[in-house]
Amino acid sequence: MLWTLLIAHLAGIVVAGVAGRRGIRAGLAAAAIAPAATATWAISRLVGDADPATAELVWVAGLDLGVSFRLDSMALMMTTLVSGIGTLVFVYAIGYFSAGADGGVRFPTALLAFSTSMLGLVWADSVWTLFIFWEFTSITSFLLVGHKNTSADVLRAARRALMITGAGGLVLLAGLLLVAEAAGTTTISELGPITGSSASVAAILVMVGAATKSAQFPFHVWLPGAMAAPTPVSAYLHSATMVKAGVLLVAVLSPAMIDVDAWLWTGLAFGVTSMLWGAIGALRQRDAKLILAWGTVSQLGLLVTVLSLGSGKALFAGISLLFAHALFKAALFLVVGEVDIRTGTRDIAELGGLARSMPIAAAVAALAGLSMAGVPPLLGFMAKEAAIEAGLGLSGPERWIALGAITGGSVLTVAYTLRFWIGTFGPGPATEVAPRRLAMTAPAVLLALAGVLGYVFAGQVTDIVGPAAVEANEKASVYELIRWPGLKTAFVISIGIVAAGTALGWFLSARPVGAAPRTVGADAADETIEATLRFAPDITARVQHGSLPVYLATMIIAVIAATMPFFASAEIDHLVLWDRPLQAGLVAVTIVAAATGAVVGSRLGATLTLGAVGIGVSGIFVVHGAPDLALTQLVVETVIVVGFVLGFGSLAREFPRSSESWQTIRLVLSVISGIGIMSALAFAGSRPTGTAPIEALTDEAVDVGGGKNVVNVILTDIRALDTLGEVVVLATVAVGILALARVRADEVEAAS
Amino acid sequence: MIATRSPIVRLAIQTATPIAIVLGTYLLFAGHNRPGGGFAAGLVFGAVVVLRTIAGLQRPRHADTLIAVGVVIAVAVAALPVLWGDPFLDMKIVETTVPLLGKIKTGSALPFDIGVMAIVVGLIVALLDGLSLPTVDDTGTEAGAA
Structure with missing residues (x-):
């Protein structure tokens, strides 16, 4: 009632x-x-x-x-x-x-x-x-x-x-x-x-x-x-x-x-x-x-x-x-x-x-x-x-x-x-x-x-x-x-x-x-209340200053800080160089592409090398037996590369020259974050707890979700709430972009 | 636009479009048992949209509709089971026999995937709008997309 x-x-x-x-x-x-x-x-x-x-x-x-x-x-x-x-x-x-x-x-x-x-x-x-x-x-x-x-x-x-x-x-x-x-x-x-x-x-x-x-x-x-x-x-x-x-x-x-x-x-x-x-x-x-x-x-x-x-x-x-x-x-x-x-x-x-x-x-x-x-x-x-x-x-x-x-x-x-x-x-x-x-x-x-x-x-x-x-x-x-x-x-x-x-x-x-x-x-x-209302924009202006490089640097520093504890405790003795030689080849391609991307001067070149990194990684996924991940990664890379190319219409061909010191900061940050993430992964791999959930998940996928693709059943059934949350985030981002685009369209209209 | 000057690229994208749509649809339906799923399908469709934008061909324009439809479908699939007393997001499996195709096993995960797909395509269309690039329609004249 x-x-x-x-x-x-x-x-x-x-x-x-x-x-x-x-x-x-x-x-x-x-x-x-x-x-x-x-x-x-x-x-x-x-x-x-x-x-x-x-x-x-x-x-x-x-x-x-x-x-x-x-x-x-x-x-x-x-x-x-x-x-x-x-x-x-x-x-x-x-x-x-x-x-x-x-x-x-x-x-x-x-x-x-x-x-x-x-x-x-x-x-x-x-x-x-x-x-x-x-x-x-x-x-x-x-x-x-x-x-x-x-x-x-x-x-x-x-x-x-x-x-x-x-x-x-x-x-x-x-x-x-x-x-x-x-x-x-x-x-x-x-x-x-x-x-x-x-x-x-x-x-x-x-x-x-x-x-x-x-x-x-x-x-x-x-x-x-x-x-x-x-x-x-x-x-x-x-x-x-x-x-x-x-x-x-x-x-x-x-x-x-x-x-x-x-x-x-x-x-x-x-x-x-x-x-x-x-x-x-x-x-x-x-x-x-x-x-x-x-x-x-x-x-x-x-x-x-x-x-x-x-x-x-x-x-x-x-x-x-x-x-x-x-x-x-x-x-x-x-x-x-x-x-x-x-x-x-x-x-x-x-x-x-x-x-x-x-x-x-x-x-x-x-x-x-x-x-x-x-x-x-x-x-x-x-x-x-x-x-x-x-x-x-x-x-x-x-x-x-x-x-x-x-x-x-x-x-x-x-x-x-x-x-x-x-x-x-x-x-x-x-x-x-x-x-x-x-x-x-x-x-x-x-x-x-x-x-x-x-x-x-x-x-x-x-x-x-x-x-x-x-x-x-x-x-x-x-x-x-x-x-x-x-x-x-x-x-x-x-x-x-x-x-x-x-x-x-x-x-x-x-x-x-x-x-x-x-x-x-x-x-x-x-x-x-008035003072709070004046204070809040000041804080926002300080934190949300609008510089993309600084945002990225902030995120990377946070990642480094999060992975720092693993530097000391990662055990590398259980690591093997490769399961199959093909992996070594793919990794080599990925590393070369990444290194090229870091030094190349043109935007198009950087985009293509980034795409190559992504495709190399998806190749590694294939070799590891994760076709779903590889497929998604491949399509994402494709869309990103094509999208970047599309964006070049309104950008200069070359990157602007950045200062020496800023280049050094970027280099240091990327090296440390790379090592940090690698150590974190090595640490995670060296500490298995209990049995791997793969078998339970495979059974559950067929029984509960009625599908043989475990990844997709996890996404749409077992952990569907996460997916729902993620797509709502995507939708919110899209609405945000649309709103910004409209604001800009109005500005352009007002200017002309 | 970048590729509008090249008839070869344009033709290639035009020809690839139906193939990519078939591929995306396959991924959407196959996702439950083989690699694929709503996210991958949405990205394939999204890639089609991006390529067609580059080539100055027609493409979907209503990001807001796509997103709204996607969210409504996904949330409806999630919330409907509550009405008959099942837990939130409880997925149903349906098995039927369809002429020509034979025995089909599907479920409420499929519409959920379709919702996800619509949102992903919507996001990509929104991104394209957000880049606020001037697009060129089939006749080759500039149509400002502000």
């Missing part, structure tokens, strides 16, 4: 591309089919009780290479969010874009490609599969963020997002390598606790990778910039998908990291600073969308903080928060998009009075915002209660750090949520509003209602998030979401948070809105 869904998504990308030619709305509608089917299937599995679905494609069994998927409870929950919210976002985008908008092919295909990558990431059960889909999400999100590709600012923001998440991906790869090495398996569902110093390094690397993706301080600078994307993209990427990838990673790897202190402290460092810095950032913004973006940084900090605590209660709370956050944050982004489209601005200083003119949007924003602030009767409240409980259940210094951060961050969250709502919908000069579009309103309403229903059906939500948490920590099985906890410590803290946050939010809303601050660190990130 997983393969079917994946193929359906890939087919959907093609169909969306075709449909997109008729307009962006047709493309979006076509693209929505696959996610809708996936979401329906996932929900049906949530309701029923099914074993984890798995799918595997083994490539190299011994190296654990291949693609492996496993749809366990965590993946099922994430699939529901990714595809469910995905479907709503596609529907929403139909309303968001005007019918004649640009990018009808590009946008729906890129969005569906991103959705597909995200599913692969969520389903991955091998660290390699996880990494590959992780990178796919970076690349596809780059395309989405850079959708309005005519603006330099947008492109810079997209590039920043790509570079930070891409670099983080490499750090993650290093971390995953260490994790797989320490745990002795690459299968994520089989990871056991790892210990030792390499485990600490792995924990830090993985946490850094997760932090780049989940926009944790100081890597958060890409997220506000990514708001340059169309709002459906922001709603999707920054609620349920892209940024959740890092959080998900922290959750699925926590069984391995349960005993690693570095995991806890790195996670807390990222989480706590991001939670506070993000919330402060949200309070300083005046663009409603940027308030939400900074709020996302803060919320992700909260998630990373709670999940990195690692206890059963913490995992349960973290995954409940993850679930709740996906719902309310998507709803809030969708509302901001609607406000933007219908009023033409997102500036809270200009907006006002929308509660009357956009009552549905205001209600949705209120419900989703209250869920974010952690106010009953909403899903966000129960999740935040669980988080505070998790903090209370700790001991040691992390108890106070976690509790302090959760409390402080939550107060600020209440404050910026209130400021967001009042700024957008509250009193102010009435803003003119365009008519409502059903496609934009309905998805937001559904998501906001989901927060209410989640509270009403707390037991059912527990059945969704509970098993997912149990997979990360078995001790999570005893916890459940509680609708009304009574006057316990956590509830008292919650009341305090809401009271303090409301006061702060009210106070800040009453103050005039200041100028929009710049994102601290974004410029530094851009400058680093």
